[in-house]
Amino acid sequence: MAKDTNMSDFRWIGTRPDRPDGLDKVTGRARYGADIQAANMLHAAVVRSPHAHARIVKIDTSKAEALDGVKAIVTRADFPTGLTGEDWDLQENTMAGERALYDGHAVAAVAATSAHIARDAAKLIEVEYEILPHVIHVDDAMAEGAPVIREGAAGPAVPPGLHPNVVGYTEFGHGDVAAEMAKADLVMERSYKTEATHQGYIEPHACMGQLGSDGKGEMWVCTQGHWYIRKMCAAVLGLETAQLRVTASEIGGGFGGKTTIFMEPLSLALSRKAGGRPVKLVMSRSEVLRATGPTASASMDVKMGMTKDGKITAATANFRMQGGAFPGSPYDMALYCAFAPYQIPALHHVGYDVLANRPKCAAYRAPGSPMGAFAVESLIDEMCAELGLDPMEVRIKNGSKSGDKASYGPTFGVIGLEETLVATKAHSNMSVPLGPNQGRGIAAGYWFNHGGETSVSVALSEDGTVQVSVGTPDVGGSRASMALMAAETLGIPYENVRVNIAETGALGVNEPTHGSRATFASGKAMHGALTQAINEMCKRAAAKWKIDPEAVEWKDGAAVPAGPNAGQFPPMTIEQIAKKMGSTGGPISGHHESVPGGVGASFGAHVVDVEVDPETGHTKILRYLVVQDAGRAIHPSYVEGQYQGGAVQGIGWALNEEYIYDDMGRLQNPIFLDYRVPVASDLPMIDTVIVEVPNPGHPFGVRGVGETGITPPLPAIANAVAAATGARIRHLPITPTKLLAAIKAK
Amino acid sequence: MSKVHVSTTVNGEPVEFLADTRDTLLDSLRDSLGLTGTKEGCGTGDCGACSVTVDGTLVCSCLMLGVEAQGKKIETIEGMANGAELHPLQRKFIEHAALQCGFCTPGILVASKALLEKNNNPTEEQVRYWLAGNLCRCTGYDKIIRAVMDAAAEMRGAA
Numbered sequence: 001m002a003k004d005t006n007m008s009d010f011r012w013i014g015t016r017p018d019r020p021d022g023l024d025k026v027t028g029r030a031r032y033g034a035d036i037q038a039a040n041m042l043h044a045a046v047v048r049s050p051h052a053h054a055r056i057v058k059i060d061t062s063k064a065e066a067l068d069g070v071k072a073i074v075t076r077a078d079f080p081t082g083l084t085g086e087d088w089d090l091q092e093n094t095m096a097g098e099r100a101l102y103d104g105h106a107v108a109a110v111a112a113t114s115a116h117i118a119r120d121a122a123k124l125i126e127v128e129y130e131i132l133p134h135v136i137h138v139d140d141a142m143a144e145g146a147p148v149i150r151e152g153a154a155g156p157a158v159p160p161g162l163h164p165n166v167v168g169y170t171e172f173g174h175g176d177v178a179a180e181m182a183k184a185d186l187v188m189e190r191s192y193k194t195e196a197t198h199q200g201y202i203e204p205h206a207c208m209g210q211l212g213s214d215g216k217g218e219m220w221v222c223t224q225g226h227w228y229i230r231k232m233c234a235a236v237l238g239l240e241t242a243q244l245r246v247t248a249s250e251i252g253g254g255f256g257g258k259t260t261i262f263m264e265p266l267s268l269a270l271s272r273k274a275g276g277r278p279v280k281l282v283m284s285r286s287e288v289l290r291a292t293g294p295t296a297s298a299s300m301d302v303k304m305g306m307t308k309d310g311k312i313t314a315a316t317a318n319f320r321m322q323g324g325a326f327p328g329s330p331y332d333m334a335l336y337c338a339f340a341p342y343q344i345p346a347l348h349h350v351g352y353d354v355l356a357n358r359p360k361c362a363a364y365r366a367p368g369s370p371m372g373a374f375a376v377e378s379l380i381d382e383m384c385a386e387l388g389l390d391p392m393e394v395r396i397k398n399g400s401k402s403g404d405k406a407s408y409g410p411t412f413g414v415i416g417l418e419e420t421l422v423a424t425k426a427h428s429n430m431s432v433p434l435g436p437n438q439g440r441g442i443a444a445g446y447w448f449n450h451g452g453e454t455s456v457s458v459a460l461s462e463d464g465t466v467q468v469s470v471g472t473p474d475v476g477g478s479r480a481s482m483a484l485m486a487a488e489t490l491g492i493p494y495e496n497v498r499v500n501i502a503e504t505g506a507l508g509v510n511e512p513t514h515g516s517r518a519t520f521a522s523g524k525a526m527h528g529a530l531t532q533a534i535n536e537m538c539k540r541a542a543a544k545w546k547i548d549p550e551a552v553e554w555k556d557g558a559a560v561p562a563g564p565n566a567g568q569f570p571p572m573t574i575e576q577i578a579k580k581m582g583s584t585g586g587p588i589s590g591h592h593e594s595v596p597g598g599v600g601a602s603f604g605a606h607v608v609d610v611e612v613d614p615e616t617g618h619t620k621i622l623r624y625l626v627v628q629d630a631g632r633a634i635h636p637s638y639v640e641g642q643y644q645g646g647a648v649q650g651i652g653w654a655l656n657e658e659y660i661y662d663d664m665g666r667l668q669n670p671i672f673l674d675y676r677v678p679v680a681s682d683l684p685m686i687d688t689v690i691v692e693v694p695n696p697g698h699p700f701g702v703r704g705v706g707e708t709g710i711t712p713p714l715p716a717i718a719n720a721v722a723a724a725t726g727a728r729i730r731h732l733p734i735t736p737t738k739l740l741a742a743i744k745a746k
Numbered sequence: 747m748s749k750v751h752v753s754t755t756v757n758g759e760p761v762e763f764l765a766d767t768r769d770t771l772l773d774s775l776r777d778s779l780g781l782t783g784t785k786e787g788c789g790t791g792d793c794g795a796c797s798v799t800v801d802g803t804l805v806c807s808c809l810m811l812g813v814e815a816q817g818k819k820i821e822t823i824e825g826m827a828n829g830a831e832l833h834p835l836q837r838k839f840i841e842h843a844a845l846q847c848g849f850c851t852p853g854i855l856v857a858s859k860a861l862l863e864k865n866n867n868p869t870e871e872q873v874r875y876w877l878a879g880n881l882c883r884c885t886g887y888d889k890i891i892r893a894v895m896d897a898a899a900e901m902r903g904a905a
Contacts, residue, residue, distance in 0.1 A: 016843070018840045018841065019840065019843070021848070022839075022840035022845075023832075023840070024848075025845055025848030025851055026832065026836040026839050026840055026845070026848075026851060026852075026855060027783065027823065027824070027826070027827055027832075027836065028781070028782070028783015028784070028822070028823035028824050028852045029783065030848055031782070032785070032849060034776075034782075034785075034786065035776075035782040037780075114766075115773075115777075116766055116768055199883075200881075200883050201847070201849075201883055202785075202787040202793055202795055202847075202849045202850045202881055202882070202883055203785070203787065203847070203849040204786070204787065250847075250848065250849075251847060251849075252785070252787075252847045252848070252849025252850075253846075253847040253849060253883050253884055254847075255883070282786075284789055285787065285788040285789055285790065285792075285793075475846065475847055475884075476846035476847060476884060477843065477846060635843075637842070637843035637889070638843055638846070640843075640888075640889075641843055641846050641884070641885055641886075641889060644885060644886035644888045644889070645846065645883070645884045645885050645886045646886075647886060648885075648886035648887070649883070671788065671790050671792060672787075672788045672790065672792035672793050672881065673790060673792045677881055677883060678886075679877075679878040679879075679880075679881065679887075680873070680874040680875075680877040680878050680880070680882075680887040680890070680891065681871075681874040681875045681877075681878040682878075683874070683886065683887055683888075685870075685888050685891070685892075686886045686888045
């Protein structure tokens with residue numbers, strides 16, 4: 001739909017009605033992963049490796065089997081063999097084979113008649129280990145002599161001569177870097193590091209699986225994407241995919257971490273072994289932190305050239321990331337995003353994906369982008385300080401515009417970075433005077449957004465109300481945005497739309513709620529499905545009026561003659577059409593299946609004011625501003641919520657959060673007391689500005705808003721701390737100890 | 747292991763259940779009484795998702811044993827609305843979009859209600875410190891704080 005069409009006045013889009021699932025969620029009625037019971041249900045527990053790297057010599061389950069109430073025990077011997085590629089990785093991560101590859105790696109699982117008995121039985125399973133040398137940090141893991149985690153895992157792009165732990169490699173760029181660097185007045189090279197952080201969703205992973213000897217199964221699971229769960233469980237267990245029916249529970253946060261499987265196949269394997277009884281498996285918090293996917297840690301070198309008047313002439317980036325004991329760190333996406341906000345004549349990127357003895361990383365909100373932004377946006381700030389330039393003006397000067405070629409190759413469509421930076425510059429937070437020990441930091445950030453496989457159905461009910469079935473679980477209010485867009489498209493009240501998250505048996509394949517795609521992709525597909533239903537309703541009216549269907553159009557919730565030549569008929573409302581549909585041709589519905597194109601990227605800019613206590617090194621966030629291009633805010637409150645939540649996760653990453661390992665490679669902080677996410681008293685209000693540069697690729701201009709917001713906080717806070725103290729921290733998190741040492745070392 | 751018979755009051759209703767002596771109050775509420783509105787986020791008293799009140803005191807139900815409920819008066823999220831009429835906090839949370847995934851919401855509502863019963867006119871800072879034991883990973887707390895302040899204002903006006 002053309003841009004001018006999606007600029008028109010709306011009745012529903014942009015309003016802030018109560019979310020459709022609000023009542024369930026404030027009364028405790030909403031059912032999450034662990035809130036299910038089934039007749040004859042068993043409870044499961046998992047035995048996990050206490051070692052970072054160890055050969056599994058022997059597993060003795062005899063004592064556990066002898067315990068009353070134990071109904072099934074599974075080890076890797078209960079899984080099919082011969083898997084390859086990502087399927088093998090998923091299976092190996094679900095249950096260790098010959099070796100445990102990280103602290104927390106599952107080695108056996110047990111199902112029993114109560115959770116207590118299952119946990120008791122898990123303790124009775126005796127595992128004999130031969131401890132192997134391990135490696136935790138990315139630069140160590142690439143170094144000569146580092147323990148080899150898996151031979152032959154390197155992808156085809158990896159050049160010869162690198163350590164076997166290097167499993168992925170990329171190199172790309174454009175322009176003559178040496179020549180452009182030579183035009184710069186200042187060339188600076190710095191190294192930056194970020195630590196692994198966890199998505200930290202408050203709901204631990206939970207599922208209930210049931211699988212019969214006939215290979216037919218059911219699963220209830222908290223997930224961002226139940227078709228992924230179905231596909232991955234089927235692959236790991238050797239099932240026929242369509243025989244497994246997966247229902248997504250309400251989900252207590254995901255942020256990318258619930259787009260894959262961790263323990264779900266174990267419940268199915270246990271169920272199959274226990275004669276098909278349903279098996280419920282709920283992780284503890286320490287299992288979540290030890291054995292689900294945190295993000296990667298990164299070690300990055302960036303070099304940049306800048307002229308005296310703030311033009312960036314050239315840059316190089318060398319990013320190394322470990323994503324645990326399996327390939328898959330977002331080293332490539334980090335590089336794609338790192339320079340995306342800027343137009344730089346010459347660029348060269350090199351990236352390495354490296355194995356380490358840590359849990360298999362999963363996506364975490366704009367995977368890779370925060371790390372890349374930390375390095376690049378910190379360096380820009382350092383160079384601005386050196387050259388005496390205004391960091392905001394430098395960003396505006398070099399900023400990417402619509403139609404520009406992106407740093408990683410493609411050409412941007414309509415983008416709103418310039419509008420975002422201008423709105424940021426004009427915001428009142430920029431002119432609040434700062435006191436002693438206070439500093440202001442700014443940074444920009446980028447995320448691509450995503451289309452992905454999408455299947456949506458809509459159906460008219462007998463009374464003219466409409467049900468919408470989507471496959472993207474509602475993690476943050478997407479039912480509201482879907483209902484608003486449906487009401488807008490049909491011209492009916494918001495309350496007349498019911499949005500259901502359908503199970504895998506009810507729709508074609510859907511990718512998860514990831515990549516900021518739910519409102520974009522399911523919204524666009526829903527628009528297609530509604531258009532189909534509207535066409536059918538117009539056809540029914542045309543038949544009644546005995547005119548050509550082409551002479552009927554849809555307006556304000558009713559079929560009307562398209563013009564004076566079509567004839568004089570009163571509007572036929574959706575209620576009237578619905579009431580008669582059984583006798584005018586049968587049920588009216590609409591379907592749309594596609595991989596929606598027209599994805600619109602989202603840029604953001606953040607401004608943070610901090611105050612650093614010079615005696616303790618503690619950083620307090622005084623005020624925080626998020627400005628981001630939403631394309632179109634369907635329900636502005638939930639757009640603001642995404643901005644605020646993303647910013648606060650970034651604040652946690654910048655100041656508190658990190659995976660801490662001891663010399664044995666054991667995670668030292670696997671509870672929320674020690675893995676400290678931001679709490680209410682750490683924070684001020686998070687100010688937001690929603691910039692709307694509509695995406696022409698979406699019927700209402702939506703871009704997707706979920707991810708960009710976690711990207712700028714890392715550098716913005718480091719920049720603010722540097723402004724407040726003169727101390728530049730290039731290794732997150734900025735803990736009081738680290739900052740105090742840096743202030744003293746000045 | 748034999749279980750212990752426990753008689754207690756939950757949301758004003760007398761109830762009885764059998765508790766394994768290792769069951770937490772949270773286990774008993776969720777698994778024995780079917781009150782799954784109270785959530786487990788950590789099991790170590792760090793996240794507040796399992797917040798309930800016991801004889802009027804705000805507690806993490808994961809840090810108390812089910813058998814300790816004997817003779818107590820327990821209030822959970824399921825008892826917060828008065829029939830079909832939501833508590834002002836519940837209404838304000840919906841109105842302010844103070845929840846995204848909604849998993850921490852029951853605990854935060856129970857904790858906020860306990861705050862407003864002690865202090866009907868809290869400052870923003872007081873709300874932030876009172877709720878510092880309730881983790882929310884989605885919202886950044888902004889809209890939660892606004893909802894609690896707004897509910898407090900409405901309740902003061904109504905009183």
